[in-house]
Amino acid sequence: MDIFKELIKKLTPFLKSLGFSKKGNSFHLELDKNYGIINFQKSRESTEDVLKFTINFGIYSNVLGQSEYDYNNLSKPEIEQCQWNSRVGAFMPNSPDYWWIINFTDDLNTYTQDLVDNIQNIIIPEINKRLSDEGLINSWLNENNAGTTEIGRFKYLTTLLKIKGDFNTLNHIIETSMQQMKGKPNAKLAIEHLKEIDVTYQS
Incomplete structure (x- = not known):
């Protein structure tokens, strides 16, 4: 068996x-x-x-x-x-x-x-x-278990927020995340991702 x-x-x-x-x-x-x-x-x-x-x-x-x-x-x-x-x-x-x-x-x-x-x-x-995508957004904003990598969370969250049109939250996430990633390899990946989804980031 x-x-x-x-x-x-x-x-x-x-x-x-x-x-x-x-x-x-x-x-x-x-x-x-x-x-x-x-x-x-x-x-x-x-x-x-x-x-x-x-x-x-x-x-x-x-x-x-x-x-x-x-x-x-x-x-x-x-x-x-x-x-x-x-x-x-x-x-x-x-x-x-x-x-x-x-x-x-x-x-x-x-x-x-x-x-x-x-x-x-x-x-x-x-x-x-x-x-739901709204549930994923809430989870990535408020839960400790990201269920992915740091850069994965950043990419997925910013993509969904842009599609949803929630630019206030999007800008806040970009600012706080880029500060946390400053000087780390993920910072470059994050900037490349923002270009891909056509979001401007002023460092």
């Missing part, structure tokens, strides 16, 4: 009841061409008898995807293409990098309930908070 496949099989009806569709080891929830993605990642340390895995989840913005070079609106995005992503452990107490370990002889039903609880109590609320 493939423990990993069996586990995903057990979780599929629950996730489908929440509106997710299955693609491989991932589940997609669509809202206005944006996607919330839940991905089950099997560790390379897994064996036939012991499964080690974690859960990644993220948000893919169609608007941001169109501005990226590998844009393809004909297929559902992968977790790696999400502009915001995290592991479930980042939202657990003390923010551990949490992995489940299941032995071949264990009762899968026990683990299934634990996973359902974590998906319901942690992952779904965090996805729902960010599934």
Whole structure:
């Protein structure tokens, strides 16, 4: 028996009841061409008898995807293409990098309930908070977990703010971010990005 496949099989009806569709080891929830993605990642340390895995989840913005070079609106995005992503452990107490370990002889039903609880109590609320572009903007403005790199947050946030036409917030983000990045390699990348989205920055 493939423990990993069996586990995903057990979780599929629950996730489908929440509106997710299955693609491989991932589940997609669509809202206005944006996607919330839940991905089950099997560790390379897994064996036939012991499964080690974690859960990644993220948000893919169609608007941001169109501005990226590998844009393809004909297929559902992968977790790696999400502009915001995290592991479930980042939202657990003390923010551990949490992995489940299941032995071949264990009762899968026990683990299934634990996973359902974590998906319901942690992952779904965090996805729902960010599934719209407005939610992503609010998250990048107010949340500590950026779900991306410093320069990634700057690029995504400024792009969305410009499209939204919120130039007061856009200018504030540019000023504060450029001060923080002053003298760092990211400063040059930030200036190049602002040129790409046709935003003037006076240093």
